[in-house]
Amino acid sequence: MPFVDTATIRVLAGKGGDGCLSFRREKFVPHGGPNGGDGGDGGSVYLHVQERLNTLVDFRHKRVFRAKNGAPGAGRDRTGHNGEHRDIAVPPGTLVYDDYSGELLGDMAGRQRRLLVARGGFHGLGNSRFKSSTNRAPRQTTQGSPGEERVLRLELQVLADVGLLGFPNAGKSTFIRQVSAATPKVADYPFTTLHPHLGVVKTAVDTAFVVADIPGLIAGAAKGVGLGVQFLKHLSRTRLLLHLVDIATEDDVRAASAAVLAIEQELAAYDQGLMDKPRWLVLNKIDALVEQRVDEIKTVLRQVLDWSAPVFAVSALSGAGCDGLTAAIARWLAAQATGDVQA
DSSP: OOOOOEEEEEEEOOOOOOOOOOBOOBTTBTTOOBOOOOOOOOOOEEEEEOTTOOOOGGGTTOOEEEOOOOOOOBTTTBOOOOOOOEEEEEOTTEEEEETTTOOEEEEESTTOOEEEEEOOOOOOOOGGGGOOSSOSSOOOOOOOOOOOEEEEEEEEOOOOSEEEEOSTTSSHHHHHHHHSSOOOOOOSSSOOOOSOEEEEEEEETTEEEEEEEOOOOOTTGGGTOSSGGGGGGGGTTOSEEEEEEEOOSTTHHHHHHHHHHHHHHHHHHHOHHHHTSOEEEEEEOGGGSOHHHHHHHHHHHHHHHTOOSOEEEOOTTTOTTHHHHHHHHHHHHHHHHHTOTTO
């Protein structure tokens, strides 16, 4: 299924049913009086979270959603049926905007599982509503009011605990394949990842967390160069960022530090909030270097980058160091959940 993370749809709530103009007509009942019933309320349009969805691709072809109109009233004081509501399924993490005003109507994450986006019209009143001691044969009714109509802009931000950052071919897809059951494409050319992937990492019987892999960033990404910048918004909900760096190059330290600084510049240019998130450095492809050289690179990088956050060395291909990293992530997430920031 193709990945789609933005969509524009039009929603139309149902019109309220009109009130009825009717009088009681029965044998031996002269001047029976008004008995026109009210119409039914128009159906409303709701968005609701469907956990199994992870893309907005369903809105690629169907863009207009209507709720049912309320039925008109009838004689003998019969009220018209209310219009049927329209429920639209969206994936968790969907942001809902009014496309005209830009107002954020709802965030379909956390406790918000159902959102009213277009209210149905109010029912019209039948003539029996207007009878009085001075007006015993009213011919007055009201029409049902129209339902609300809106153009909505939907933006999906995937829900994950951990987000992966790095240049193309830094090993992000290989890493997520190694630690989870996700199967993103892996190849020896840039931009093999074309859209975000989610992987569930299980570190114990009852302990797991979700990792999000987005397309790699390159210099100038914040200005629209490359692919990754259009998916950076998916990292805004993550609690921890893992910055993967390929150290299996000829000039290891200089290339690694340049890669880290380049990504930091793109993050700051796109959204300072991403720069403020906890971020760990993960040196990848250690299987291509001897252990002593890896330790030297870690030490020098800490000094050059003035890095105080944790630094890990792994081989996403062989799995070396991955278990220790995922265990540390699980402990950190558990500590954040309990408020023990020192853990």
